[in-house]
Amino acid sequence: MGTHRKLDKLGRIAIPSDFRNQMGAKPGDPLEIIIEGNRITVVKYRPGCIFTGDTKGPLIEYCGQKVSVAAIREMAAIAEII
Secondary structure (H helix, E strand, O other): OOOOOOOOOOOOOOOOHHHHHHHOOOOOOOEEEEEEOOEEEEEEOOOOOOOOOOOOOOEEEEOOEEEEHHHHHHHHHHOOOO
């Protein structure tokens, strides 16, 4: 799904309500803005592990998401890899 918007005088754009609803963003939610080449991506900001929410301990970025080492170990144990 795509749409067109113009920047206002301060360089802002409004994110359409359909987009906000689809990503589960509500007023006051922190958003992360990522620049990749000539593309800008806006995602809900999640400072911790996507599985546990843990913000302590080492976090590894995998496919653009943060995953804690503890969660990786737990998933590996469940899958009987380790």
